[in-house]
Amino acid sequence: MRMIGHVAVNVFKESVRDKVLYNLxxxxxxxxxxxxxxxxxxxxxxxxxxKDLGLAAIATFGLFIAVFIGIGLxxxxxxxxxxxxxxxxxxxxxxxxxxxYAGLVLTLLVNVAIMTAAFYAVLAYLxxxxxxxxxxxxxxxxxxxxxxKAIALIFVELMLVTAVALFLxxxxxxxLSAALxxxxxxxGHFNTDLRNFEAVVESPSxxxxxxxxxxxxxNFAAFDVKSQVVHALPVGASYVATTAAYGAVYVSLLLTxxxxxxxxxxxx
Amino acid sequence: xxLPAAIVILLLGGVIGLQAVHERLGGxxxxxxxxxxxxxxxxxxxxxxxxxxxxxADVYWIRAVxxxxxxxxSNDPNASYDLLYPLLDLTTSLDPRFNVAYLFxxxxxxxxxxxxxxxPDRAIALLEKGLRAQPEKWEFAQAIGFVHYxxxxxxxxxxAWFQRAADMPGGPFWLKSMAxxxxxxxxxxxxxxxxxxxxxxxxxxxxxxxxQRRLLQLDAMDQIDxxxxxxxxxxxxxxxxxxxxxxxxxxxxxRGSPQDPTGAPYRIESGRVTLDTASRLYPLPVQPPHxx
Numbered sequence: 411m412r413m414i415g416h417v418a419v420n421v422f423k424e425s426v427r428d429k430v431l432y433n434l435x436x437x438x439x440x441x442x443x444x445x446x447x448x449x450x451x452x453x454x455x456x457x458x459x460x461k462d463l464g465l466a467a468i469a470t471f472g473l474f475i476a477v478f479i480g481i482g483l484x485x486x487x488x489x490x491x492x493x494x495x496x497x498x499x500x501x502x503x504x505x506x507x508x509x510x511y512a513g514l515v516l517t518l519l520v521n522v523a524i525m526t527a528a529f530y531a532v533l534a535y536l537x538x539x540x541x542x543x544x545x546x547x548x549x550x551x552x553x554x555x556x557x558x559k560a561i562a563l564i565f566v567e568l569m570l571v572t573a574v575a576l577f578l579x580x581x582x583x584x585x586l587s588a589a590l591x592x593x594x595x596x597x598g599h600f601n602t603d604l605r606n607f608e609a610v611v612e613s614p615s616x617x618x619x620x621x622x623x624x625x626x627x628x629n630f631a632a633f634d635v636k637s638q639v640v641h642a643l644p645v646g647a648s649y650v651a652t653t654a655a656y657g658a659v660y661v662s663l664l665l666t667x668x669x670x671x672x673x674x675x676x677x678x
Numbered sequence: 679x680x681l682p683a684a685i686v687i688l689l690l691g692g693v694i695g696l697q698a699v700h701e702r703l704g705g706x707x708x709x710x711x712x713x714x715x716x717x718x719x720x721x722x723x724x725x726x727x728x729x730x731x732x733x734x735a736d737v738y739w740i741r742a743v744x745x746x747x748x749x750x751x752s753n754d755p756n757a758s759y760d761l762l763y764p765l766l767d768l769t770t771s772l773d774p775r776f777n778v779a780y781l782f783x784x785x786x787x788x789x790x791x792x793x794x795x796x797x798p799d800r801a802i803a804l805l806e807k808g809l810r811a812q813p814e815k816w817e818f819a820q821a822i823g824f825v826h827y828x829x830x831x832x833x834x835x836x837x838a839w840f841q842r843a844a845d846m847p848g849g850p851f852w853l854k855s856m857a858x859x860x861x862x863x864x865x866x867x868x869x870x871x872x873x874x875x876x877x878x879x880x881x882x883x884x885x886x887x888x889x890q891r892r893l894l895q896l897d898a899m900d901q902i903d904x905x906x907x908x909x910x911x912x913x914x915x916x917x918x919x920x921x922x923x924x925x926x927x928x929x930x931x932x933r934g935s936p937q938d939p940t941g942a943p944y945r946i947e948s949g950r951v952t953l954d955t956a957s958r959l960y961p962l963p964v965q966p967p968h969x970x
Contacts, residue, residue, distance in 0.1 A: 455739065455778055462732040469729065547881035599728040634729040641775045 413505040414512055421513020433471050437525050440467060441532045457536055457552050458640060464529040465560055465636040472518055472568040480575025481587040483510040493677055504669040511576055511665060518568050526561050550642035559650050560639040566657035567633035573664035580671045598630030628660055718764050720771030727772060735773030742766050746786045750793060759795035762786060766804055780808035782884055784821050788829040798829035819843035837861040871896050894939040895959045905936055905951040919949025
């Protein structure tokens, strides 16, 4: 466990050195600039649009970090040949993989936490710009804590994306890993279509295959409750818990597979 | 170190200079690029949007507002509102709870040219789509009644929708009396005024402003009636139509230059009093012959 912690802290330090946290500046500038421009571009709805944009930006910035750093976690060590010195130390391959994963998840956690704070700060400022009458017409307050449910699920989704990227990077090239991770992320949003495939094809075997893929492929659409929280629609604690559990089990599956593949790799 | 820095500054100066030359030469040669909507199918767009449906709905909403505003303010005689309905349809398909898009959108769509495309049928279709998505929204039923009342002058239908809105959970009690008044006195200016007064109290700024503008239009219609009565009296007295406001002033029917509630001067031609086309209140709504 201590080894995993060491590796994780090193991954986090490396991402700070690689200026990954600079994306937070881009996030803050984006939100502030858009909130300033919105008043001139649209008839009302500033708060709704900032909520939509903020949640989408947290998810997107996180997605890019998860994919592009996730695919390099193992590959970079192999490419630099530092993997030889690492594995010659008293560290198990499973600890190496889990530490790498935990480090990137820690980076994502810090990112998401800071972006969330900036997001709420912009909304709190916007809130002061409206009268009570206008505020009364909103489905939820500007700084509605209910949005944290969506952010929590975004974070679990990012953990899953990271696990996918890490798993793929244990046996394929960075370019292929990135393409496959993005591909799986896109397919994961068409999950409902896979379930209802029999409605569009006549072949029962194709429908069975689609139904099988529906159960096996990661269902990324389940983590998306952004619209619901923006419109203050109920998102039950049981839904959040079940979805988070689904994410956790899937992450465990991918990490186990990643450890298995990595343990069998021959670096001679 | 100094040389590369000097080169960077020099090249930066070159870039800025060439950009200025580029601008002076008129920029990129103009091409006729009409407003385009590459994907019109809401279903296709819903799928393409992945997890960004709400954000994309916001983008289409901003486009709809810009398209409406741009066309309304355009001096181009060929400018049209062709994309307005598809944009609103995409917005509300991507985010079926985008309430403002239904309410504002119906006002945009129903307005007659040049202030809108004059499509109350599409305004009603949009609001009915909203009701299908949120059957509890009495505001949409009220807005449908409103489109029937104001833009179609179909008072029985309007009254039925006001009654339906009143019967929905949360529907305000005054809609019941509105339904009764509409059925009994549909099209009368004072019942129209009552309707717009309710909307001018809306918590949504744009609808509130629109309500206030429509109330000013009703005031202008009252003033035009009075001026027209004076012009008709002049014609009866002198046997010729009023040529200009000086005629009425000399005959003692008028003092000063008549202005509409926004300060724009009224016009008189061949004895007919009209609103100035440059007025913010132009065009005035069409009124049924029996209504006063």
